[in-house]
Amino acid sequence: MGIELQYLLPIITISFFVVTAIVFDALLQNKIFSFVWSIIGLIVVIGTASYTFVIPSLELMNLSKEGLITKNMVFFGGYASFFDIVFAGAGLMTILASRVYIKREYKELNEYYSLILITVSGMMLIGHSNNLLILFIGIEIMSISFYVLAGYFRNSIKSIEASLKYFLLGSFATGFLVYGIALLYGATGSLDLNIITSNLIAGKFNHIYFLLGSGLILIGLSFKVAAFPFHQWAPDVYQGSPTVASGFMSSAGKAAAMIAFIIVFKHILPAVNNPVLIKDTHLIQNIIAVLAACTMLLGNFTALAQTNVKRMLAYSSVAHAGYLLIGIASNNSTGWTGVLFYSVAYILMQLGAFIVLSVIERNEQSNLELSDFAGLSRSHPILAALMAVFMLSLAGIPPFAGFFGKYYLFVSAVKADYVWLTIVAVISSIISMYYYIGIILQMYFKDPRSVALEADYGLARIPLFIAVAGLVIFGVFPSLLADVAYYFF
């Protein structure tokens, strides 16, 4: 039990800090304290998660599953710990970048920081879930705090619209998800993912309900990652929400939903020699592959037509959901590891790009048109260089981490005989080049606009530095990340 508690430390610490943060918000009414407390909280979580990473996992193997106080509902160590670190890190970057931005654009409220903490706890729970119920709870904790975060600028119509839209459509998607979970329970007789897998392998499942259930879960999760054809909410929500928060939602939120994808589909699509199951597995894989292909093409084509950079990045985040789905469609360990690698790279580059936007944004979303970026390299050379790195990485140009993530996913697709999916991905990448390098073109090749933009960094310097350093380091030495991720699946 002692060891189990050690493994639970990240969850325990984040819960502790969430609860205390809420209490302190109400009692102390001190913004600086809330800010610092949430930062301390996330750093402690990163520390405890790193600790679970290094304590020997063999000891866990010796525990009998029945003896666990969590009744095998929670997954420990491995990718879960890894994502604890990633999500807490993303939360930390968001909080550091947010303060100066929300103070300037609206006003700083204590709850903002607690909300980020709650979101991170939901994301972490998704990574730790070994049971569909825990997974559902995690997704809901995350989503509900996102709905609130989206409407944080409560005087702004756009922000309210984003929040309401997100809430209505998100709840609708949750309905699909729950229904799917219920059907899957009906089909296989369990909510425990490992038992579901063994029942599937043993052939103890209802074929129709299994397909229906997986299909509904697929729909529910596709909503959460904003995959075609359930992506319509994404551009409006990402555009209307506070910029740093939408960076957080569209990067870490998407990564968390992708982890849910991995956890569910890894277990319900096992590689076995059961002819019925193989047929179903291929069917579901093919559906996901088609969704991935449509998502990539649609996201990139629509992004091409945007003139507002924030909206463009929102559409590009739809396209990136498509790239990530390649790894799920491949349904092999290379694919899952690829999703993991790409998620980290994607969080760094997407969040980084949104932080850059937040630095130059003024008066509710002005200064975010493409033409506002003209000549940015003259007035703010460092900011322009950072943005250029994020764009090149998003476009998948080496030597940045985004490229290697794509390579990983392409390899997984080819190994799973999805060469056509790779070709679609490549074609959509070519399309995306045009608008990514379009931003660089504005920043470097055009003359500056008459009124120079002001840049207000505040603490955003730190997350920007982390993002750019991460992209370069993981791009040049991808093994640092890939070798760690390799043993998870």
Next chain:
Amino acid sequence: MAILLTILFLPLAGAFLLMLVNKKEAKVIQYTALAISLATFVISFSLMAHFDSNNPNFQFIVNIEWIKQFDAGFRIGVDGMSLLLVMLTAFIAPITILSSFSAIEKRQKEYYVMILILQFAMTGVFISLDIFLFYIFWEIILIPMYFIIGIWGGKDRLYATVKFFIFTVVGSLFMLVAIVWLGSYVGGTVLHNDAGFTTNFMVIQHALDNQPIPLDIQKWIFLAFALSFCIKVPLFPFHTWLPDAHTEAPTPGSVVLAAVLLKMGTYGLIRFNLDLFPQASFYYAPIISTLAVVGIVYGALVAMVQTDMKRLVAYSSVSHLGFVVLGIFSMTVEGIQGGIIQMVNHGLSTGMLFLLVGMIYERRHTRDIAEFGGIARVMPAFTVFFSIAMFASVGLPGLNGFVGEFLTLFGAFNSPFLNNWSYTIVATSGVIFAAVYLLWMFQRVMFGANTNPQNHALKDISKREWALLVPMVVFIVWIGVYPSTFMKVSENSTKALVNKLYEKKFGYKPYALPASTQQKANIKN
């Protein structure tokens, strides 16, 4: 080995060094960049000196583990073919930088950083022995080149640079799919290694030698690689980015584009397409050769009607690179050797033509042929250099162009793979057209009456410009008079490749090679 690593990383280290210098210190930046590129050039001589030209295999091999899961390593090395191109890169880089002193006036720090990164990546392309690494270098080149054309280019630079970028990316991303497929096929299906994947070039080469890819798939993989390389060469009809990029790029950008970047395409055709996919190469050789011949004639005809000198030289590149591709796909020793030496030649003579056009542009701020006439009277030394570069480009015996063109045509004529004389006959007309458009341009610019008052007081070339042009002339004459210094370097590597191709097609090896066991030993580690 250390020499190769130094040649690769010295420019990159220089780029980082320059980033630390205050941007107001323009002189310091210029001379530091020049010193670094000169040092690289000097060091590259020791590569030449230690190179064993009897050995057809890769030498100076460095093999460092990099990404274990995909068996991608930091693997570099050179054989005869790549050595010449590495030398060419090392030679052109200081020339480019020296010519930038006058051509580049704004944002100098960024510029020299970009040029040095470009040199790093170009060298990397030629020495990579890992396809993944090759791809990385191939793509890195886009970034500095995009900025060089986009920031320091001419009037329509935005259009030109985006076009350049998109064209290249279209080709290279399909190549990426082929690389992934190839790695998965060789690592998973053929070798069953731990990673189920490999991008180790020598391992792939060896594996495909024993167990070629089924022809129907091989054709697709061949096409994916060939598309990328043919866009870069550029082979007709993928050439449309080239005139725009050349015209809009600053002079040093054009020099480096013509002299080195285009060679990456032809190098890739030899290194990957011929070597890894011989059966598909036999199948596609007539088509690609036809395109090459069309490119030769088309490029020459279009060059003839240009009014802008730089655009004329750009189209002449399309024509000249056609000879290289024709030589390569003749798959004979003469043809491939001619192709390789023609790559070097084109780098020298066209690079020099771009330099000269750039010099006159700096004086007059126009490249319109009609604006000039009778320049020979005011700029005699310039005219002499121009005539040397022009005659080299035309293919006058005694200068370098003749050697390359003759060998490629000879190879195509004798090729048992193409087995058709008509390629050579039509291609030869390209030589005549080249004489027409270059001599005609020369006559209109240099001779006649100097009627335009703006041309009366043009200054002849300066000391710095002498320093740029003389080394190029030395090599132009050297290759023209005594080509075997350079031919000898790549001869055995070429023979080994041709042996392989003959063996696959006709079942015998026409050339005896010095026995060597080095390659096998290297595959193991």
